[in-house]
Amino acid sequence: MRTILVINLKGGCGKTTVATHIAAAMARSSAATGLADLDRQGSARRWLKLRPARAEAIQGLDWSKALGKPPRGVDRLILDSPAGLRGDALTAAVDLADCIVAPILPSVFDEMATDRFLKRIDKIKAVAKGATPTLLVANRYRPNSIAGRRLEAYIAGAGRSLTARIVERALYADLATQGLTLFDQTTASARRIQEEWMPLLEAVDRA
Numbered sequence: 001m002r003t004i005l006v007i008n009l010k011g012g013c014g015k016t017t018v019a020t021h022i023a024a025a026m027a028r029s030s031a032a033t034g035l036a037d038l039d040r041q042g043s044a045r046r047w048l049k050l051r052p053a054r055a056e057a058i059q060g061l062d063w064s065k066a067l068g069k070p071p072r073g074v075d076r077l078i079l080d081s082p083a084g085l086r087g088d089a090l091t092a093a094v095d096l097a098d099c100i101v102a103p104i105l106p107s108v109f110d111e112m113a114t115d116r117f118l119k120r121i122d123k124i125k126a127v128a129k130g131a132t133p134t135l136l137v138a139n140r141y142r143p144n145s146i147a148g149r150r151l152e153a154y155i156a157g158a159g160r161s162l163t164a165r166i167v168e169r170a171l172y173a174d175l176a177t178q179g180l181t182l183f184d185q186t187t188a189s190a191r192r193i194q195e196e197w198m199p200l201l202e203a204v205d206r207a
């Protein structure tokens with residue numbers, strides 16, 4: 001079983017969007033997939049309730065009060081975390097993970113929050129030793145925008161790299177209200193946009 005923790009200190013950066021997309025992509029590739037919601041807001045749980053029966057099944061777990069045990073038979077477990085997870089709760093979540101995925105918005109405030117977040121998780125043993133990789137994902141990215149270029153410069157300056165760039169699109173909010181993701185769509189345009197996610201999905205698979 002592989003566990004993927006989607007996390008950043010910052011609220012609204014796309015943690016739930018990224019977690020649900022990874023979960024739906026993995027479910028589609030026939031892995032038995034679980035989505036554990038660590039957030040009291042319950043966005044991932046609500047999304048799963050909206051998910052139609054015809055969509056690939058994802059097992060939901062409510063871990064908002066405490067981390068639970070991964071259920072038997074699940075091959076891939078995605079953890080959707082709340083903003084601001086810190087201290088022992090952060091360490092416990094990181095310790096469960098084989099891989100960390102951190103969405104970042106192209107904004108100076110998100111960069112500052114990401115800096116604090118990366119410094120914090122870099123102190124956790126598994127991350128410090130290099131056993132648990134941290135994959136950075138630019139979300140709501142707009143190619144050729146000033147904010148996009150700023151983010152690229154910030155990431156390069158920090159000696160890191162972006163694993164994927166997810167462009168800002170209105171369809172993410174529309175799909176979320178139906179319990180769906182791009183990976184539940186088979187249209188040519190959905191398949192084109194899925195390409196943006198491939199470097200992340202491949203990196204998660206390798207981790």
Ligand SMILES: Nc1ncnc2c1ncn2[C@@H]1O[C@H](COP(=O)(O)OP(=O)(O)OP(=O)(O)O)[C@@H](O)[C@H]1O
Pocket residue numbers: 010011012013014015016017018039041043081082083139140141166167168169170172173174176
């Ligand atoms: N690439 C994108 N393009 C357009 N809208 C997006 C994109 N990613 C996320 N959003 C929208 O931004 C809002 C916040 O996203 P999301 O809920 O995934 O963030 P979050 O980090 O989980 O927030 P929270 O900290 O509240 O848990 C949602 O309305 C979502 O639909």
Ligand SMILES: [Mg+2]
Pocket residue numbers: 015016017039043080081082
């Ligand atoms: Mg969320």
